[in-house]
Amino acid sequence: MKLRVSFPDNLASEDLINQERIPCLCKVADCFEVVIFDSSPEVTGVIEEWDRRELALRAVAGAGGKYSHYARGLITIRPVSLGLYDVIDLQFFYASMGWCPVIRDGEYAPPLSYEGDGWGVSS
Template identity: 45%
Template sequence: MKLKISFPENCISEIIIEQKFIPCLCKISNNFEIEFKVPLQPAIGIVFDWDIELIDERVPAGTGGQYLHYANGEISIVHISDDMYQILDLNIFYPSSGWCPVMKDGDYAHLMNELYDE
């Protein structure tokens, strides 16, 4: 998955981008948006190269409303070009199941039942 986002050009943005597991808000419907809020540099980006079926296998879908998924998350990204970033890690939090890994080390995370089958 890739994130297209424009961060303000300042040293705070550079420091935050280099951090692992940055707090964010994940909003998924026909599009997949990642939003960063204060105390971070406020910005909203669009995720590309994502698969709703693979995400649904890893996190519970919401009920009703504008979004299939609308939840807090944590993300690790690496800059690849201009305003484009590779998503390395993405976890989404749901009160009923805690932190759900979606991406790990640049790939979709293993499903819990796959871990037990190994």
């Protein structure tokens, strides 16, 4: 999974890119957008090389509306080339479930499972 985004060319952006678990908003429709608020100004990037079925196994879709997924998240990225980053870690937050890992160590995380008392992360 890759993130294509143009950060402002400044020291604050360089520092931000080197952080782990950057707060973001993930919006998935036909396009998978990631809004990063802590950039100044805030930036919106697009996720490339993602699979809707794989995402659905790890993050619960919403009901109705423009987006199938609309969730606060945490993202860790590493530069590949100018404006392109590998997604190393990505988690979505749901009030009813807590944090749902989508990507871990650059790969899809284990899928969610339903265990009688609700959805959880598979071991």
